[in-house]
Amino acid sequence: MASNGPKAGVSVVGGTQAQPGVLSSIVFVTSQTSADSAMACGGTVIAPTVVLTAAHCVVDARTGSPRPARGIAVTSGRLVTAQAGSGQDLGATRVLVDPLFDPATIRNDAALIFLTAPAAVAPMPLLSAGEAALAAPGTRVAFAGWGATIGSSDQPSPQLLSTTTTLLEDTACGRLLGDDFDPAVTLCAVDAGSFASSTCHGDSGGPLLLRRADGSWVQAGITSWGSLGCDPRVPQAFTRVSAVGGWIAEGVAAAPAIPPTVSSAATPARDTVVAGGGAVGGRGSSVAIAAARYRGSTRQHRAIALRVAAGGRRVAAVEFGYRARCGRSWRAGTFRSAAGTRLPIATRSSGGAFTTLRADGHGRQVRVRGAFTRRGRLSGTVRVNWRERGGVRCDSGVVKYSARR
Missing domain, CATH: 2.40.10.10 (Trypsin-like serine proteases)
Known part of the structure; x- marks a missing residue:
């Protein structure tokens, strides 16, 4: 609207x-x-x-x-x-x-x-x-x-x-x-x-x-x-x-x-x-955020991995699988951030929350959010949506995930 x-x-x-x-x-x-x-x-x-x-x-x-x-x-x-x-x-x-x-x-x-x-x-x-x-x-x-x-x-x-x-x-x-x-x-x-x-x-x-x-x-x-x-x-x-x-x-x-x-x-x-x-x-x-690779799964039972770099100050890469509803059917896929691309996600030491919204080369809108805990865990949500030819909308919905290093 x-x-x-x-x-x-x-x-x-x-x-x-x-x-x-x-x-x-x-x-x-x-x-x-x-x-x-x-x-x-x-x-x-x-x-x-x-x-x-x-x-x-x-x-x-x-x-x-x-x-x-x-x-x-x-x-x-x-x-x-x-x-x-x-x-x-x-x-x-x-x-x-x-x-x-x-x-x-x-x-x-x-x-x-x-x-x-x-x-x-x-x-x-x-x-x-x-x-x-x-x-x-x-x-x-x-x-x-x-x-x-x-x-x-x-x-x-x-x-x-x-x-x-x-x-x-x-x-x-x-x-x-x-x-x-x-x-x-x-x-x-x-x-x-x-x-x-x-x-x-x-x-x-x-x-x-x-x-x-x-x-x-x-x-x-x-x-x-x-x-x-x-x-x-x-x-x-x-x-x-x-x-x-x-x-x-x-x-x-x-x-x-x-x-x-x-x-x-x-x-x-x-x-x-x-x-x-x-x-x-x-x-x-504050939360101690380690520069490491965090692995886990989503509520859709798909794998997810996030790489934290730059001394724990930013998330450098994200990869996860998803299922998205397209009209009356479902589509499965994988999102991978492009190699060498700096995602616009900045972790903050006072709480360790981050968020990003971006589009990939396939026209998919991808949103990744998360927050770190004192126990070294990471949890948040991911969402993927796009439009197929003919105007059919595909959307995974907001999917929770959890990961740990």
């Missing part, structure tokens, strides 16, 4: 003012993008010192790396962002980005912000994998944010706004949003019937909420992307909280119970940016 493609950075169109105490766990997040500008987003307090937000809110789009934690600010307990004498203004000690976050398709769009002090609000519960059925098509859900109220504006709303919308079936989401919609990790919703409300620029990172049987709110999604013009007739996409719940739980469990004291003089040296799942939780440790 060229005219309505993904928009990373989506106040609520058609919303109403949120009432005090009802959505107290929602926070206003700013991430400094330059010396005189910052990106505004939303987030949710999910533990006393942890905020859940969208990865694209804290990742530099040019470099693919998280922005420094010292440039991130969180406002908690304040419906009007400029209201003096209320709420809390909190800083960040570190940032943790989902190692499978893909900035090209905005998949696994999730990140955790570790705060300099506990937020004085009740944390928002998250929808677990066991409760995933609650997010069924046709369910009426709610979202909130400080984003723009019209699609032609980038001016955020000074007041937290909220509204309701309806979850759609995955097949309808895929048909309306195109190939970038991945039902395994993404929900979509639209204000069916009235088509009056939509997420918009500045709402990213905020929660998609539904009610449990007891009437309590639970977060089912993270506002991720929507149409360029915030058109209420176009579905909006949300990261499935139940799909990234395991990674979130690991991050929250590793959060320090008592945040460190950060003085202004020590801030630049003590801030730690974590780009992936390896160095979690306030210890400032």
Whole structure:
């Protein structure tokens, strides 16, 4: 959908003012993008010192790396962002980005912000994998944010706004949003019937909420992307909280119970940016990435091998087998990176996550993602897709793999 493609950075169109105490766990997040500008987003307090937000809110789009934690600010307990004498203004000690976050398709769009002090609000519960059925098509859900109220504006709303919308079936989401919609990790919703409300620029990172049987709110999604013009007739996409719940739980469990004291003089040296799942939780440790050949298999029971070179700073070669569905049939094949070609995959010592998107000489689009662990293992996903003559689309889907040296 060229005219309505993904928009990373989506106040609520058609919303109403949120009432005090009802959505107290929602926070206003700013991430400094330059010396005189910052990106505004939303987030949710999910533990006393942890905020859940969208990865694209804290990742530099040019470099693919998280922005420094010292440039991130969180406002908690304040419906009007400029209201003096209320709420809390909190800083960040570190940032943790989902190692499978893909900035090209905005998949696994999730990140955790570790705060300099506990937020004085009740944390928002998250929808677990066991409760995933609650997010069924046709369910009426709610979202909130400080984003723009019209699609032609980038001016955020000074007041937290909220509204309701309806979850759609995955097949309808895929048909309306195109190939970038991945039902395994993404929900979509639209204000069916009235088509009056939509997420918009500045709402990213905020929660998609539904009610449990007891009437309590639970977060089912993270506002991720929507149409360029915030058109209420176009579905909006949300990261499935139940799909990234395991990674979130690991991050929250590793959060320090008592945040460190950060003085202004020590801030630049003590801030730690974590780009992936390896160095979690306030210890400032990093993943040791060895220059070696990693071998393993995919969930399709095909072999995979990756060669890490340059002292563990880049992945120099990738080879894996795959099965792809082409219309009503399946095709098997092997992808090998060209000899001597430097793949645009850079491993980062603070977490060891990497990603690449490239095309080969056969017209196949290949995406490889991964993250290293302290035990010397490597895991991630691969995906291959292309179009046959006659327009038939072939796609392996997102396939998980694991490997070790």
